[in-house]
Amino acid sequence: MLITSKNRLNALDDLAPVPVGEFSTAEAIDLSYQGLPEPQRRLFGLLALHPGRDIAAHSAAALAGLGVAEAGRLLGRLAAAHLIIQRHGGYWQFDELVRAFATGRVLAEVPRAEQDAAVTRLLDLALARTAACDELLAPQRYRPPPVPGGEAPEAAEGFAEWRTALSWLDLEWPNLVALCGLAALRGEYQRCWRLAFLLRDFFFRTKLWEPWIGTHQHAVASATAAGDTTALAMTLNNLGMAHADRGDLGTARGHYEQALALFREAGDEHGSTGALANLAWVNLYLGEHLAARRDLGIALEFHRRAGSARNVAITLRGIALAEVELGAFGDALRHAEQARDDFLGVELDAAMSASCLAWVRYRAGQAAEAAACYRQAVSLGERGRSPFEVARAKTGLGNLAAAAGSGAEAAQLWAQADRLHPGINPVTVGEARARQAWQSAGGRR
Template sequence: MSGTSGRRDTFGAELRRLRLAAGLSLSALAERVHYSKGYLSKVETGATAPNMSLALLCDAEFGTAGALAELVPASTRRQQVPRPPAPSLPAPPPVTAHFTGREREFEEIRTVLLDDTPAAPPVCVLSGMAGVGKTTLAARIAHRLEARFSDGCLFLDLRGHTPDATEVSAAEALDRCLRALGMPGEEIPRDTDDRAGVYRNRLRGRRFLIVLDNVRSARQVLPLLPAEPNCRVLVTSRNRLHALDDAHHVLLDTMPEADAAALFRRIAGTALPPAGADQHTDRLLTRIGDRCGRLPLAVRIAAARYRGHAGWTPDELVTRLADEQARLDLLDDGERSVTAAFRLSYHDLPEQQRHMFTVLALHPGQDIDLRAACALADTDLPAAERALIGLQDANLLIQRAPRRYQFHDLLRAFATHGAVDAVPQAGRRAAVSRLIDFALAGAERASILLAPHRSRPALHLGRLPLEPTPLPDIDAALAWFTAEWPNLVALCRLAAEQGPRQRCWQLAFSLRDFFFLTKLRQPWIETHALAVAAAKEAGDTRARAGSLNNLGVPYLELGDLDSAAACYQEALGLFHELGDGLGISSALANHAWVTHHRGEHQAAVRDLRHALEFYERQGLPRNAAITLRGIALIEAESGALDDAVPHALAALRSCQELGLDLDAAMTLNCLGLAYYRSGRWDQAARAYQQARTLGAGVGSLHETARAETGLGNLAAARGDRAAAQWHWARAGEHYPELSTLRVAEARDRLAEQARTSSAGAGQP
């Protein structure tokens, strides 16, 4: 380019062309280069001459390799070129033209480093897991802020986590710094403390930005921290360096979804259509970023490999990244490797932390709590917590909630396919067995609180290193299940695949009452289908029958009557083979609901009465109360209202005497329906209000929404449309998808809405 060949070749015109080609507004460019929007506008229009600092920053931003700097007028170039550092002063590495995002972290660090108030922290620590982009961000900060430090920037790579390289000791780093500051080598003291003293004296009265990159420990950098208040230090490390307690700490997390996709697009370049031109490609890039764990190193490698394979498409790359082991292989371009970066961090760990990291890979869920980690590692709480905190400080674990830890996706893949082999096969089996038994003990304890009167098979668990989480009441049980159910589902799956098989159906059974309360039907189906298959393979007919009987319930609630009927009929046949009267009555009562929803109400009531008689003979009041409520509900729905009300009241008394709050809420809703349909609206309102209170108290969004729907139906029947809409809206907030097949209030709502709509349409 030449500065004299026409308008296009002037600095301002070229800057504008590059900015528009990159899709940047003046405001966006101003945020990136930290010049004001007004100044940039004047430069673009030629009203103000550019300076060399702006040219260098924009060259780095647009990847134009100095082309803009060449367009800076010679008259200003000589005056405004930033003063270069002394020849021996270690300079920051070049800034990549593909740098993307990190605006929030950049601004936070910039604010700390440029804060000249007496209380300002002199050190900023930037920590994060391997490959998250700490050095890249530090180099960008150094280039952007160097001009604000009159004596320049001193950038040292201390090689704390560099493969096949020796860590730079504090003594060696001080030697380099003193030489860079102009001290002859023969005058540098041999003792580290003496070097540190001379180093601090040399910095007095000067203003340096000192970047200490790739630091392993606080001990490595403490001698390098200046006493001069005008100097600032930026430290990067894979470890959190809590010992630098006077520092401001910034944790660099993985990239946001949009930034990861944008980084991939920048590196892939013309191999992809422009952003927004093809929504399918945009979605695929988001998935690629997710499969790279939104880790910048992984995204860069994946994009570079994509760019180097002309025959690849984004769809193919998504497929290639799907398998965990293949993903790690793909994220290695011969010079950069995600696995190598992780391996170095892993091998740097102390023995206890390395063991904990390894056994955590055996956990199939997304996160793990402290007590479960104890069970896996077969250790006590204090030792487990020390190891987990150490892994968190090394940025090898993430803590999203108190005492709950999880892997980054790629670290999990590395642990599963690399590190876990360090544990012998027998040790792995023992660890998984302890974990499953520990989880089952906790789930059983929580389930008993949710359904204390349910009959349960005996459990024979192995030795556990500690007790499950204490659960004082039903609220604690619900909170525990809410946090743990995805892990319990994953462990149920693991038990089905690897054994012991009986743990699969035992875990499924322990989840049944929580799934019924929360209406989590898909995991309910998954766990119980696994349980049925595992019990069949193990030849345990009783477990198979019980699992089938439970499996029919979510199918019924979803309206899949055929699948529900198949489960109940098979269970009924197996219970007959076993001569199990309780099982026969339970399956018969469950199947009665299929019969009812198929319109055969009298046959359904007949089967429920058979079950009720058995429960009363056997002295099973909980089963009897639930069955009597079922009879009342069918009577209310089929018009036998004179029978429905006394049956519902009798069932309610039994539930209250037994302390069955959820069943009492369900029975109150049944009673409300019977009163509503018989025209006793005041009594219906009281029943629904009590059901709403009790349902909310036990955490049942379903029963709360059912009660609100019933109250809305009452308001609509009384002509109060505003109140009806309010109650129906509240029902939608609690549980928006009440089944019109299973919930009579939902059907009545449709009828009331149709009636009030037609009445409103007829008004003048």
């Protein structure tokens, strides 16, 4: 049976020789702690170093430098002593009073060097597992080398496939965000910015903009403190992506320009090309279509030389979107089709390419072909577990229904899109702009 906070605190109070209340609960916690064998007392104190609310057995094992099975056994003993709470999914949790006791009383007795080693092991576990996820979710993405001298703890197991990795991130991301902050606070600068870097694609997929920005702000401070110019440039570039993705284009442009200057100063052609391409996307969203088309063309040549299929596909999508706005529908169709055909290895990328092609066909007046592409994007987005991409495609299908005079069908599709991802930004998503225009015109355009 799951042990709840209320049941546990009642049990603690039963142990106390004084009347029930905050003081008696504190005494009961102390009595329970005093009765623990040394290995359990040590783990109990080290658990207080974990910055998140829910603690996985793997994380407890890393903190204590134990195997997962041994850590799980000790966690069970702590739960039996009513000092932690067992949660679903293999997680454990402190009550706030118990955490305060562990932090103020128990952890204070652990030598600082042992605390530092425990935090380093926990961060190395987070890095190893997040890197394993990122390799499955974005296999062609560049990843920085591991921290010099860092070691993956025994608890750092990999993942069988990307869906398992994504499910782990769905549960663990609040802890990983908290660990970014802890790493920055404790001067673990190289680990901080790397962890933020590895979380970027997950945050892009899920549109979790606030934690994306928060982790990267810690990473900017950490890279700056470490004097690591390359890390700072990469982090600024990724921070710009977060702001651009949610439509804050002025802030995004500022970060991209800083990144571009740092990359150029370092002679990093790959980095400077990425920052230039990102600036081109901002220009696209701001209506500066000729500039966007020009700079995306420069980026395309570089990515083709470098053999980066994913970046080629992304850049082709941007070029197609710029050409649509310039009225070059033939070129836009050709480039959108290339983007779809060149890289179909990851469902998320494939869904984005299908929607891009659908948008081009919609703007070119090819309604039937656009509908087929949007339906493909819905299927790919569902398989890729991307509610945002499914919502975008359903918004496009709603626009087509509105154009065909079927207001009821359009409203139904738009409502489905809103349930999946409310408030798609018309600044960055053409389908949302078109929907806005249809609704403003009362279904007539």
